Amino acid sequence: MDSKQIDNVWKHGKKCEQCAIRNLVLFADLDKNDFDLIHRPINEFELAVGETLYNQGDCSDFIFTLRSGLIKLVSYLADGSVRIVRIIKKGDVVGLEALDNKHYLHHAVVLEEAAFCRIPVSQIKELNERSPHLSKQLTARWQRVIFDADVWLSQLSSGFAKQRVAYLLLYLSDGNDDGECYLPTREDIGAMLAMTTETASRVIADFKRKGFIKLVSAHQLIINKESLNELCES
Amino acid sequence: MDSKQIDNVWKHGKKCEQCAIRNLVLFADLDKNDFDLIHRPINEFELAVGETLYNQGDCSDFIFTLRSGLIKLVSYLADGSVRIVRIIKKGDVVGLEALDNKHYLHHAVVLEEAAFCRIPVSQIKELNERSPHLSKQLTARWQRVIFDADVWLSQLSSGFAKQRVAYLLLYLSDGNDDGECYLPTREDIGAMLAMTTETASRVIADFKRKGFIKLVSAHQLIINKESLNELCES
């Protein structure tokens, strides 16, 4: 490794240490010594709406942290239909399956313009053996993914269409106290909640008329959390 | 630690090493040195049908491997209804969330008489720091749980009732070439597939009449994989 490369490495390491959203992402509680162990480049890059981060079956040599934006993970069924199995938000990790598989399990498609850090799997594995901090973070991430999957299963897959949509909007607005929230296309809502595009459209239109939601732009809206919560529990 | 205790430890360690289903469970690829690190007892015990392994919110100081039998993980929704979010089969790990949480996330209830190994979380964490083998196994387990969750989401939560039931039976018979398979109560089928008891009953009754399934006892049956597969893809 020549000095030029070493310089690069150092800069990258420093970058992670200074990362504005570091407390959200994978290296949250790594200390200075841990960062010294990082000697492969961590790349940053962006993707526009509709672009694909990876496809199902692609060789999985990297995992990603989402610095900003929104991603959907899509799974194709035997009969050709699609189902969105997860939504990745800012600070989440994408492609964790790379740690145990040779291939990604889903298609990852950008919903809102997204910025990523790309981390080589080999890097993760090395760091994991030398530092206990990352291991904890990884466990927490797995845990989180499974918890999300449970929510998806229990709340977003049973009950009437109205309730499921209401719950989805609450889920998407999670954390935003102002009730601001991404509004997916009707087709995506359908793929997330196992309903048709038409049904999704009808429900959203109904919510608009009733004042449960207000559009602020094409794919951004403000929700009335109370009304939607009420709907979920009725 | 007195010699009596040490003896116990040793026996337990040996027990794991000789376990008939070790290749299925958590300590699959631990070597002799790793086992020497185990110094807290791993208990074995059994539960009868209907008994509870743990409740949602219980303090989670242990994780379990299922040596034989069948377990359901149940989640209660806000409106009081229940949803079964996972089925645990022989060789699977139960309560992985204990590694990152103080409390279990579900109710774990026995469907078929079950035998467990109970492993202290503290033990797992120690071993995890000293041996890379367990860490790999754990990663593989998380991975597996998530993969299963995806299957539930994509296959068992969308499509017509008949297709979902067909897929469930295929899922339950997974691995058994002879097509032998556990048949849950209609209520449990409903809770797994987000449908009512009555609908589940109608579908099962229909499958019986059509010869897609044959009962061998109250909760055990033989399925015609081809017919069910056909149904799934139609």
Place this chain on the structure above:
DNA sequence: CGGATCGTTGACAGGTATCAATGCTGGTGG
């Protein structure tokens, strides 16, 4: 302007939930 894409709405058919009644089975106590 015209085309493409997405969203909305209507009519209708078919699937599923709901409510209710009846069989079935295993266990209990007389």
Place this chain on the structure above:
DNA sequence: CCACCAGCATTGATACCTGTCAACGATCCG
């Protein structure tokens, strides 16, 4: 040993929800 009960499974009738097919409106962009 049998009657009876409790829990589960089955089945029917009906209403409601959602899928399907089709038409139309809105918006963006070349």
